[in-house]
Amino acid sequence: MKVAKFGGSSVADAVQLKKVATIIQADEQRRVIIVSAPGKRHADDVKVTDLLIELGESYQRKQKYHAELAEVIARFHSIVDDLGLSNQVITKIESHVTEIFQSDGDLNFKLDAIKAIGEDTLAQILSEYLQSLGINARYLNPKDAGLILSEQPGGAQILEESFAEIYRLREYEEILIIPGFFGYTSAGKLVTFSRGGSDITGSIVAAGVKAELYENFTDVDSVYCVNPSIVKNPKEITALTYKEMRELSYAGFSVFHAEALIPAVRAEIPVCIKNTNNPDALGTIIVSKKEVDIQANPVVGIASDNGFMSIYISKYLMNREVGFGRKLLQILEDEGISYEHTPSGIDDLSVIMREEQMDEQKEEIVLERIKAELKPDQVHVERGLALVMIVGEGMQSQVGTAYTAAKAFKDANVNIEMINQGSSEVSLMFGIKEKAVNDAVKSLYQVFFNK
Template identity: 70%
Template sequence: MKVAKFGGSSVANAEQLQKVANIIQDDKDRKVIVVSAPGKRFSDDVKVTDLLIALGEAYFKKQPYEEELQTVLNRFQEITSELKISDQIIHDIKDGVQGILASNDSDALKMDALKATGEDSLAKVLSAYLQSLGLEATYLNPQEAGIIVSDTPGSAQILEESYEYIYKLRDRNEIVVIPGFFGYSTSGKLITFSRGGSDITGSIVAAGVKAELYENFTDVDSVYCVNPTIVENPKEITSLTYKEMRELSYAGFSVFHDEALIPAFKADIPVCIKNTNNPRGMGTIIVSKKEPQPNPVVGIASDTGFISIYVSKYLMNRELGFGRKLLTILEDEDISFEHTPSGIDDISVIIRESVLTKEKEERIIARIKEELDPDTVSVERDLALIMVVGEGMDSTLGLADKATHAFNKAQVNIEMMNQGSSEVSMMFGIKADKVNESVKALYETFFE
């Protein structure tokens, strides 16, 4: 049995859904299908999920929301008309949205239900289309499929008991189409995963049914070793390990939501990234282990939007609990840290700029000064992180030397570097305006 997940670009319109149906028919082992909501049809288009979020935000502000609702209805009307299937789903969407808004649920639960409307409706459309082609197929609600999640709106976590229920999908003979992105709490409330959560659903279902393979269909032939908007025609990666993909996803690769692989990883299920527009292409396979390579570096990822809080104090290393106290201050402000490079008298805490409001920053700096009595405390903005990723890097001589020479060649100053704690990556902190030239120099060093 294979589980196939189709992303937003793969289900954006009727033409793409016809390709999806052909892919499903091409392999009888593709028995469980997970779908996203319709994505962009062209570069300036708006994803259906974004329209539904805008609808909800307008409603909560007591502003008109009919335009966003009508745009969603028009998108689905266009799809059903071109596929020549019933347009009953249009009425269901309209009634469903009105029912959500009129319910007694909290605003957070209402927003989750609105956001899930795109995936849920698309799954019904695809199952109806497969039936029109003479295939034995059915729509299956995540609650019926056994996807039971924690009661945390917008950030659901799968409950272990789910896998026992999901395994029963193996007993079904028909093709099952499941909407991604959401599950149900034990009390029966619809709860969504974090954004990009359809990938999480696919991974959960693959683990639950103990699939031979989890196929994730998107709009690229494979994962590239570097962002193709920075380097023209970069090399493709044919195989990755879970650890490598996790590091790359964290540092800016957008192919996968960075939590998506955890269920598949735990169940040791191979994941193959494939192109809906070129389904016979090799794609990229993600596995637990792979054979050592002469060049252990598989990819270079970059992401901007980071801040460094720098704290210096003479004899810091002799002061018991200094690091714990510093991180506790961040914890009290609900801020998680990304990296903590340190020396004997200083420490930097790297956090995402998006989580640090002006008010939080002022409170944090004031508490650090008051509670830790540092010699120096400062905040450095506009940082980018670049990750050089590959298993086996820790046992290969000269990689850090090559990397630092690449930065020197690009005339980029390294603000910070961290490798010791990871077997699969080297992290470099630089100024955000130097990302492109740095990535190009590293690509030339490791791949050309």
């Protein structure tokens, strides 16, 4: 059995859905299909989920939301008309929205139910279209599929008891079409994963049914070793380990939702990224382990991400002051700030965090508390940082990777603000100024992939 997930670009319109149907028919092992909401049809288009979020925000502000609702309905009308289907599913959308807003309960649960309309409607349409082609398919609501989630609107987590329920999907004879992105609490409330959560649904279901393979269909032939917007025509990655993909996802690779691989990793199910528009392409396979050739390139990918900042603290004999780090992190916790990295020296400590977490007002509060409670010799904040990461399990067995990377920064005339090596066996991270990212990444690509 294979589980296949089709992303927003793969289900953006009727033309794409016809391709999806052909892919499903091409392999009888594709028994469970997970779908996203319709994505962009072209660069200037709007994703259906974004329209639904705007609809919910208008309701929250007690404003009219009929324009957004009309646009959502028009998108789905276009799809069913082009596929020659009935409007039965479409006519229910408006009444469903009214029903959600008139129901009792927490506003956050209502907004989750609105956001889920895109995936839910698309799944029903695809099921009806497959049936019209004579394919034995059926729509299955996530509640009936066994997706039991924690009670956290917009950030729900799968509960362990779900997996036994999901395994029962193997008993169905039909091809199952399940909407991604949402599930239900034990009390029956609809809740969504974080944005991009259809990837999470696919991974969960693949783990639950113990699939042979989890296929993730998107709009690229494979994962590239570097961002194509920075380096033209970069080399493709044919195989990755879970750990490598996780590191790359963290540092800016947008192919996979950061949490999406976790269920598949734990169940050791191979994941294959494929192109809906070119399904015969090899794609990129992601596995738990792969053979490492010590003669080959130790680096499989280069990733970068902007929007970081650091708090630098210096205090003489900091290393002898018991509890110094704990007190610092306690201050951040009290202010609701999570950190990413904490490179340190004998008398120095830096905390790297996402810049969006700390506005000027919160920065002032944090710095005043650090000065009052930790009495440092020096403390200052630096914004506008980017993280550049080179990733590869082969780095463990090859000497000189750090030297090669550092030389690439030198060749690009880019100053390194921070280096983090050792916390991960498969990655080496550099902190630099945001404005230097493109030059740094191009230089790294040159030394590792264009030798």
